[in-house]
Amino acid sequence: MVRFENVGMRYGSGPEILRDISMSLAPGSFHFLTGPSGAGKSSLLKLMYLAERPSRGLVNLFGKDIATLPRQELPPLRRRIGVVFQDFRLIDHLSAVDNVSLPLRVAGLPEEEIRSHVTELLRWVGLADHLNARPATLSGGQQQRVAIARAVISRPSLLVADEPTGNVDEDMGFRLLRLFDELNRLGTTMVVATHNERLVARFNHPRLHLENGELRLERGALGGTA
């Protein structure tokens, strides 16, 4: 599903943020990505959701080498990846329904099909009363759920979440991770970057720990591995 070999990454001519990262995530696996601030977690996730290209090494997603893939073949690949951004990145002038509809709309699905799917999902995440609300009128937790709904609406094969619980309280954070757990059970490969050790400890998933630009795999609290 996701394979990195000796991946290095730097921004421009700056220092190397990631060094010799090698890992392989199996389909249907669930990994937490932990590490101190500035360790390169967001950069590693950006490589996974194709927002950046590595400076060196091999990144292979869904069996395809990203370095050799023509640019026009990247959009279909991106549609197989759901992303929950740390800052949500909801589009301010669009309603909750329209924000969540975007991945289906760019994929060219018919409008009536999009509407029914999106409405159903927003009900499922508890936003039935806020379908037409603009992001600015929603609370942090509600925006978080809209962002998650947008990431999962197209049933992605891989879901990457960058600090998805950073803006919500402990209880809401736990409920969101339960939602990810549910998605994982339905077959989605999950990578969740978080600082929240208490939440990580409540789930039996292995963690990828990133520190000083280097990555190591740690087993889950109950010995769970990829």
Next chain:
Amino acid sequence: MLRRRLDVPLDRDGSVRFVPWVIALMVYLAAVMLATGIVVSGAVSRWDRSLAGTLTVELPPVKAGVADGMDKVVALLRATPGIEKVEPLAAEQTSALLRPWLGAEFSAADLALPRLIDVHIDPDAPPDTKALAEELATMAPGATLDDHHLWLDGLIRIARTIEIVTAVIILLIGGAAVLTIIFATRTGLAIHHGVIQVLHLIGARDGYIAAQFQWQALMLALRGGLVGIGLAALTLFAIGHAAEATRLQGSEGGLLPSVQLALPGWIALALLPLLAGLIALITARITVLRALARMP
């Protein structure tokens, strides 16, 4: 018409509000230039057509009672192959030609005027004018043959220069329109970079994102183009009306060419807003695609 839902909120941008006004001004200038080119081109064609089939024979003035050789010259012309019609102008007709300059009281008897013969030739098989001129000079010393090309060539040269200048100005206006759209599109790309990045990362193809900009640019340019062509039509109507009034006031026919546009001219002008829209659409699309090509 063409109202589309925009994922990128370009319709709320203050930065693009100036675009329709700039396009309106450009379409206005282009329309006036195009109309000038069409009128000049039409006038030259008319002059060319009306003069290409005619010659004028001029016999020098003679004293009263002296034979001017008019009859012999007319006979020679009528016998020349390629000449269809020979029409000597009566003294009164010659006077009428000079009356606009010399006044209504002017009479042919006041001046020694040359005698003129209007000759219509077959444009498909014209006579040899050089040989004819020599024959005429032998028959009636001082007689000249004018095929009008001397001054018509000069007029055509001036007209062609005006056509080229108007075409260059229209191209420059088009270039300025392209630069305006590029600037507005780049501003939009910078303002909405965050939204564009989200669309890019959720799998939108470059063409999907470019479409947001290109349809917006088309609508803005069409809106501006319609205002510009409306103002240009008013201006051209006003100029046409004033010119016609001048022609009617002056001599019959007059020296001024008609500045009224025919239907094809109006159709060409009506296409300008569509052309502006097309230029805006293509420019915005290319600008966005080039910018997106720099994204991973």
